[in-house]
Amino acid sequence: MSTRVQLEIFEGPLDLLLHLIKKNEVSITDIPIATITEQYLATLDLMQTFNLDVAGEFLVMAATLIHIKSRELLPGGDEEPDEEEGVDPRAELVRRLLEYQRYKEAAAELEQREVLTRDVFVRASPPVEEAGPREFREVSVFELLGALKRVIDRLPKDIAHEVTLEKITVREKMTMLLDQLRHQSRVLFESLFAEVKSRLEIVVTFLAMLELVKVRAIRISQDQPGGEIVIEAAAGMEEAAELVVLDEAEEKQDGA
Amino acid sequence: MERDEIKSIIESLLFVADGPQTLQRIGEALDQADRQTIQGVLAELQAEYEGQNRGVRLVEVAGGYQLRTAKANADWVKKFLGGRPARMGKATLETLAIVAYRQPITKAEVEAIRGVDVDGVITTLLERNLIRAVARKDVPGRPFLYGTTPEFLQLFNLKDLSHLPTLKEMEEISLPEIPGEVFPVDHLDES
Numbered sequence: 015m016s017t018r019v020q021l022e023i024f025e026g027p028l029d030l031l032l033h034l035i036k037k038n039e040v041s042i043t044d045i046p047i048a049t050i051t052e053q054y055l056a057t058l059d060l061m062q063t064f065n066l067d068v069a070g071e072f073l074v075m076a077a078t079l080i081h082i083k084s085r086e087l088l089p090g091g092d093e094e095p096d097e098e099e100g101v102d103p104r105a106e107l108v109r110r111l112l113e114y115q116r117y118k119e120a121a122a123e124l125e126q127r128e129v130l131t132r133d134v135f136v137r138a139s140p141p142v143e144e145a146g147p148r149e150f151r152e153v154s155v156f157e158l159l160g161a162l163k164r165v166i167d168r169l170p171k172d173i174a175h176e177v178t179l180e181k182i183t184v185r186e187k188m189t190m191l192l193d194q195l196r197h198q199s200r201v202l203f204e205s206l207f208a209e210v211k212s213r214l215e216i217v218v219t220f221l222a223m224l225e226l227v228k229v230r231a232i233r234i235s236q237d238q239p240g241g242e243i244v245i246e247a248a249a250g251m252e253e254a255a256e257l258v259v260l261d262e263a264e265e266k267q268d269g270a
Numbered sequence: 271m272e273r274d275e276i277k278s279i280i281e282s283l284l285f286v287a288d289g290p291q292t293l294q295r296i297g298e299a300l301d302q303a304d305r306q307t308i309q310g311v312l313a314e315l316q317a318e319y320e321g322q323n324r325g326v327r328l329v330e331v332a333g334g335y336q337l338r339t340a341k342a343n344a345d346w347v348k349k350f351l352g353g354r355p356a357r358m359g360k361a362t363l364e365t366l367a368i369v370a371y372r373q374p375i376t377k378a379e380v381e382a383i384r385g386v387d388v389d390g391v392i393t394t395l396l397e398r399n400l401i402r403a404v405a406r407k408d409v410p411g412r413p414f415l416y417g418t419t420p421e422f423l424q425l426f427n428l429k430d431l432s433h434l435p436t437l438k439e440m441e442e443i444s445l446p447e448i449p450g451e452v453f454p455v456d457h458l459d460e461s
Contacts, residue, residue, distance in 0.1 A: 025361050026386035071386050113383055116438050121360075121367035123435040128427040132357075134327075134338040135347050137285070 027075030028114040030057060035111070042111045047086060047104070051079040078103060153236045153243055158203075161243055162220055165207040169216070182215060187222030192231065192255045195247045203234070203243035229254040276303050277311045290334030290424065332423035333430055365391045366400060370422065371437055374404050374415035392416070400425065 024030040034053050035042055055076060061068050082104045128134045194201055206223065210216050223245065226232045231254035233246050248254070271279075283299055284291060296308055312335055316328040326337050339347050358366075365388050368380050380388050395401045400422045403414040418431070428434065 025364065026384055028385040069386065075385070110383075110385065114385065117364060117368045117371065117383060120371060120435065120437055121363040124367055124370075124426050125358075125363060127435075128338075128341050130338075130425045130427065133341045133344045134329075134427065135344075135351070136289075136336060136338055 024057075026069070027072045028111060029118075030054065030072070031075070031111060032115055032118070042115065043108055045104075045108070047079065047083050051076075051083050054079055078107060082107065153234050157236065157239075157243070158234070161203055162216070165204065165210075166213060166216055168207075169211075169213065182218055184218055184222045184225060187219050188226055191219075191222055191226060191245075192251070195232065195245070195251065199247060201245045203245060206245070226254070231255055271300075271303060273307065273311065276300065276307060277315060280308065280311055281315060284328065284335060284337050287336070290332045290336040290420075292334045296335070329427065330429045331427055332420040336424075338427075361386075361388075361391050362394055366395055366418075366422070369395070369401050369416050370418050370431070370434060373417035374407075375417075376407050376413040376415055378413060380416075 024033065031050065031054065032042075034050050034057070035045060038046070038049060038053075040046055040050075058068055058072055058076060061072075085103070130136065191201070191206070206219055207216055210219060223232070223234070227234060230248050231251045233248045234243060235246070236243050279300060280296060283296060293305060293308060293312075296312075297303065297305055300308065312328065318324075319327045323340075325340050325343055327340055329336055329338050331338075361384075364384060365380055368383050369375055372379070372383075377388060377392055380392070392401070396403075398421075399419055401416045402419050404417040405415045406412040407415050422428075423430065
């Protein structure tokens with residue numbers, strides 16, 4: 015033989031009261047206060063037995079119910095409104111129950127509608143371009159070469175000789191570019207070459223950039239065909255950078 | 271443009287659209303077609319999907335038009351998509367209903383109706399973008415006033431707030447005097 019205990023989870027004291035009112039098949043405006051109070055307190059006991067957290071609101075309501083009950087035990091107690099208390103606690107409780115029930119019903123009606131992702135579905139949003147808020151496109155090799163040519167064309171043509179042989183390596187340029195990207199998340203392709211004075215340095219810079227793309231340290235994109243070419247740090251930039259710096263250190267050792 | 275052409279284009283646009291599209295937006299996308307034609311075409315599309323009992327329906331929701339799956343196929347779509355949709359608890363739903371019908375409303379006012387603390391629930395609703403703070407109430411403490419969002423309308427397939435299910439009237443409230451002790455069995459005057 016087993017005892018079946020059915021204990022619903024009540025959203026609050028009003029929810030519990032409505033449940034009891036329904037269970038006893040009485041009207042909200044006609045609550046048999048003694049019966050309901052007794053059942054209400056019994057439920058609180060049960061909740062405590064099951065170690066359910068009985069919130070303070072439940073206890074406040076218990077006090078209210080007992081208060082109403084005691085008032086009605088007094089002869090003629092409810093014939094005239096109590097001047098001291100202003101509102102009749104029973105009328106106030108009825109008003110709150112009615113109002114709460116109204117929204118409870120409204121909630122139930124909402125739930126019966128065609129709920130999105132339960133009853134009806136919409137097409138999944140297309141995967142957003144991983145370039146972030148602005149929509150960027152990949153840059154083609156030809157566009158890169160075109161951009162490089164523009165940079166080279168900007169060099170003053172009238173230099174007859176290159177006297178000094180700059181000892182700048184691709185690796186050094188890579189490190190420089192990585193440093194730059196740590197300080198500013200985006201660098202314009204054109205600005206890479208702003209300080210560059212020789213053809214050789216342009217080529218070295220360009221190769222450094224390509225090398226970084228290859229090791230997936232950076233990403234190159236463009237917001238529209240023919241638009242500005244933007245260099246950004248890729249997700250794995252730091253890991254890739256470590257490898258690059260390591261190589262550089264080795265190279266220096268070798269050279270020394 | 272031929273009417274059939276317009277209809278075909280609109281169908282394509284609604285297919286790719288992210289979220290409900292307003293008449294205005296559809297009109298702009300079509301450059302020239304007048305509002306009346308578009309509205310007529312949309313109604314035709316709607317009727318076609320419905321009439322042919324198609325798997326996709328054109329619904330008016332959150333001030334715009336959107337293609338949605340037919341309700342009858344819900345279980346299949348759910349199974350296909352895998353993943354479990356976030357179910358809305360009773361507390362969340364009730365709080366949302368109160369905000370929807372009484373907006374703009376403060377947290378304290380919602381709590382007065384529900385009889386419990388709604389802190390956590392309000393946070394959840396804000397996170398799910400179903401409600402938002404719309405203003406501050408001019409009372410001590412200047413608490414936020416909350417209202418529902420277009421996402422709320424989308425969630426419950428509502429065209430706009432005026433299409434919320436009608437609230438039951440509270441005529442019983444005026445019922446004045448309450449008898450003393452009553453025995454349940456004699457009083458089955460359910461409202």
